[in-house]
Amino acid sequence: MIKNITNISFWFLLLLCGWTGNYATAQLSGNYTIGGASGASNFATWSDFATELNKNGVSGKTVITVQSNLSVTSTIELKQHASNNPTSSNTLTIDGNGYTLSGSLTYEVIWFNGLDYTEIKNLKIGSTRRRCANLQRGQLATVGSVTGVLS
Secondary structure: OHHHHHHHHHHHHHHHOOOOOOOOOOOEEEEEEEOOOOEOOEEOOHHHHHHHHHHHOEEEEEEEEEOOOEEEOOOEEEEOOOOOOOOOOOOEEEEOOOOEEEEOOOOOOEEEEEOOOEEEEOOEEEEOOOOOOOEEEEOOOOEEEEEOOEO
């Protein structure tokens, strides 16, 4: 009898926590990195970061620090979240740390699709395509500042 209760409790807790092969995530707030192994505060790729930002938004001041040169195979689209978007007090800062984000893309490497209150600094952005806009603002995006960015 105790074994059955323990098993039921275990499965109930997993169900309660939302474990169905996916894990629950929260809005971004605090310090994170891009590059290296995936972890609680590290995104292995720019795509991982963009997916999390676009899905959950931000709930506090958020700083992303790049840890290595990375290449992408498709445009990194950073969208304005419907309800958890950056604000004047909950800003998003991407510090490239002098590293390079590159790709051989027809269009932009990074697209700010309506994303406000965002600062990008010390990031080299490049594409091997001659007519590629490396950084694109769209949908009334108000990017706070872009400093030390080479494209």
